[in-house]
Amino acid sequence: MKLEEILEILTEHRWPLVGAVVAIYFIHKVVVYWRLSHIPGPWLVGWSEFPHSRSMFVEKAYEFYTDVNRKYGPIARIGPNAVVSSSPEVWIHVNTKPGYKKTDWYFNAVRVEHRRDNIFSQTDTELHDKRRKQIAPGYSGRENLELEVDIDKRVQEFLNLINRKYVSTDTECRPMDLAKKIQYFTMDVISAVAFGKPFGMLIEDRDIGDFIKSSEEGLTIGNLFMSFGLAWLTQAPGLGKLLGPKPTDKTGFGAMMRACFEVVGDRIANPDENRHDMMASFIRHGVLGDDLKTEVLEQLVAGSDTTAGAIRGILLYILAHPRVQAKLQKEIDETVRSGRVAAVGEGIISQNLAKSLPYMQAVIREGLRIWPPVLNYLPKDVPKGGDTLTLAGGKKVWLPGGTNIGVSTLVMHHDKELYGEDADMFRPERWFEKDQGKLAAMTRVNDLTFGHGKWQCLGKNVAQMEINKCLFELFRSFDWALARPFKPWEIHNTFGLFLINDMPVQITARE
């Protein structure tokens, strides 16, 4: 049959054909709606992605998840094929039961290089698990003997920077943008840890190469693509390459890629058996070439905004609660007096000692609980045959295979049944709970801040070391106050991460 004849038939029957296409579209919509119609949620989400997309667009997706779970219960629908749960039991199950896998959201959102996966973006569970085995020893510190020393050096550089430029006195006020300096700190730590060479932002007191600025821009643009359902464009052959950053870029994220790739390339060309850092461990376990480059680069993304958000949040809550600041400093002073920590300027508190300080640990747990730094819903696919989930109290919920299920972090960590009526308040003392069973349950849920099971955060140890050391040393040497208490910071949330800027503080030296 010739093309003209086909066109003639189509034209002749155009109205029945249009009718058939519309009917198929609506039948498909009804079938999709029906699959999850037993899950409560706002009416529109069963038919359209619009409510979820809109919440991403206005950078408030975490509020959407919170509202939905508070209104409709611990498992609620947020899209035609997506649900979100605030139940820790469900989230632990999803992250441990074989068959669940990361959804396409991961490679659309967290691939750093065009069409090349890193551990975070890898949705093929077998490949993910294989890579995780190779890189976990480097992350853990077991094979990375330089980890603590590297972090100590950055903490000392941070203290030096404050002493040099930002100590206020009775006669002169020298405000400091805490949000910015914390990110200099996390960027310098992660570059030192990942490829053995800090960017040097703390020493130069500036965003070298505009790395931070461009990474914020990248997250904001990526969030827009995601909210318009266009994230797949960044992975489209050809076009995706043009849209993303490239190592040939003069500034910004592309320049950061180049800096990273140069160091990795140098290490590959000149292997050194005596190095005991993270990259050496990766190489020892067979991560080489482009895989090595992409795993090293990925840490800059996974390890900077997350930890910076955590430290800023914990600090803001401490500064807003002078009672807590005083108690924390009392514990720090007693530790110093006990002689277990080197004098100021002669050494940074060790991770082991910091972990043994009960009040500081309570402050950190409470800070991460009240203000979890990662609020993305981290969606996973339900296994092919479907799965039955059990909620607290024994209620069972069936989800068909391929449903996206994510976590509603804020609701989970502010649960009044678990944490008490004041769960929305910052009260570190709750972590001295006498009932050991209750304390264990609280701790188990709090640990979920770092994810769980086979996808649990690999950088937890690094992040905790940064938080511990920072908190102890910043409050040992200085007193802190918010310089603009009526508006402490500028804040955005993209991909569940907080981008925080403009947080002026006044710092004074302690006697």
Ligand code: HEM
């Ligand atoms: C307070 C700081 C941090 C928090 C709250 C945090 C939280 C998380 C969470 C919730 C996940 C995801 C789990 C999932 O997909 O279900 C994750 C994954 C990950 N994080 Fe972190 N993170 C932090 C710091 C870091 C740091 C400093 C690094 C790097 C040194 C890092 C590296 C990673 C990596 C590589 C993954 C992917 C793990 C995998 O898929 O196997 N994170 N993190």
